[in-house]
Amino acid sequence: MYKSILILAAFLYALMADSPAFSQSDSTADSLQYADLADLSVSSPVIAHVTIKEAIKVEPERAPNAPPGTQRFYIEAATIALIRGQGGAPQTIRYLIDLPLDARGRAPKIKKKPFIIFARNLTAANGELQLSAPDAQIAWTAERDQRVRSIVREIVARDAPPAIDRIGNAFHVPGTIIGEGETQIFLETKTGDPVSITILSRAGQKKHWAVSLSEIVDAAARAPKRDTLLWYRLACFLPKSLPEEALAGDSAANANQARRDYDLVIQDLGNCLRSRPAEYRGL
Numbered sequence: 001m002y003k004s005i006l007i008l009a010a011f012l013y014a015l016m017a018d019s020p021a022f023s024q025s026d027s028t029a030d031s032l033q034y035a036d037l038a039d040l041s042v043s044s045p046v047i048a049h050v051t052i053k054e055a056i057k058v059e060p061e062r063a064p065n066a067p068p069g070t071q072r073f074y075i076e077a078a079t080i081a082l083i084r085g086q087g088g089a090p091q092t093i094r095y096l097i098d099l100p101l102d103a104r105g106r107a108p109k110i111k112k113k114p115f116i117i118f119a120r121n122l123t124a125a126n127g128e129l130q131l132s133a134p135d136a137q138i139a140w141t142a143e144r145d146q147r148v149r150s151i152v153r154e155i156v157a158r159d160a161p162p163a164i165d166r167i168g169n170a171f172h173v174p175g176t177i178i179g180e181g182e183t184q185i186f187l188e189t190k191t192g193d194p195v196s197i198t199i200l201s202r203a204g205q206k207k208h209w210a211v212s213l214s215e216i217v218d219a220a221a222r223a224p225k226r227d228t229l230l231w232y233r234l235a236c237f238l239p240k241s242l243p244e245e246a247l248a249g250d251s252a253a254n255a256n257q258a259r260r261d262y263d264l265v266i267q268d269l270g271n272c273l274r275s276r277p278a279e280y281r282g283l
Helices: 002-016 034-042 142-156 229-235 252-269
Strands: 046-057 070-084 092-100 114-123 128-131 137-139 164-174 181-189 195-201 208-212
Touching: 034 142, 034 229, 046 092, 046 142, 070 114, 070 142, 092 114, 114 142, 142 229, 164 252, 181 252, 195 252, 208 252, 229 252
Parallel strands: 092 128
Antiparallel strands: 046 070, 046 114, 070 092, 114 128, 114 137, 164 181, 181 195, 195 208
């Protein structure tokens, strides 16, 4: 039994070799923001609600890349529910994780506790997988479960907003009446799907801006609600100011108005709050 565990641990260690692991495995208060859960969800083709069956310590010599102040564990977990994934998941899944040690050098007790894990590289035959990030095991709560499921429903929807790559171009067209006009900002996406932002100015009215996810600007389009996938795509990945290269060819006056309109969009979107370390987001 012990020999087979070491063989499986060695296999999983190879998957982790390029990504040192660390996990926040327990929390009395939910410090994770919407963007934290979205970051984990969009990068994880496998998301599951699990309960830990076994947490077996891996000897230090077998975990040379474990961060200081952590203990590596070989985990066997029972699958309670598959939140995201194709083809289902085995009843038992296995992975490696590094847990932080307390001041006395003790790791948290996680056996029999429920978690949500965010993972990739699932080997369905034996249930082995790799966590998507060092902290991709989070304590399960009903509220977190609901929030993650809501995010996943938006991610897998046919009309899901794509990831933003950069701002392509922007321009402002003045209206026939002073104070009126329209600014259009075209975004380039990872998938090549169109996304554009339109800001309308009408005399005596509050400025209105909206996002369109098609080639044709949708007259019924609206600004995204906070804590939705479209809001996340914009608030967390748009630059804070309009790039100069996006305004090439526009007059100075029109370019200045486009900048002011873009600033309004950024202000209305609000801050993209996160609590996870920045270095974990790109793993």
